[in-house]
Amino acid sequence: MTNALRARVQNGRIVLDEPTDLPDGTVLELVPGVELDDLADDDREKLHAAIRRGLEQGRQGEARPIDEALAEIRSRR
Numbered sequence: 001m002t003n004a005l006r007a008r009v010q011n012g013r014i015v016l017d018e019p020t021d022l023p024d025g026t027v028l029e030l031v032p033g034v035e036l037d038d039l040a041d042d043d044r045e046k047l048h049a050a051i052r053r054g055l056e057q058g059r060q061g062e063a064r065p066i067d068e069a070l071a072e073i074r075s076r077r
Contacts, residue, residue: 006017
């Protein structure tokens with residue numbers, strides 16, 4: 001599966017702009033894309049460092065299933 005899917009809204013429906021190999025019934029959480037953000041340079045570097053750490057942890061087999069991580073994030077709300 002790709003990391004990001006590009007879609008557009010047409011007649012009030014979200015329509016993918018390209019084919020996907022996702023199986024029927026797959027549920028996606030959609031977040032509107034934002035081209036600009038208000039992160040300060042030091043905050044952006046912290047974010048990028050955290051992403052790099054996470055990728056490295058995944059390569060080393062230290063990752064956990066995404067559904068567990070999302071459940072934890074949702075429980076903090």
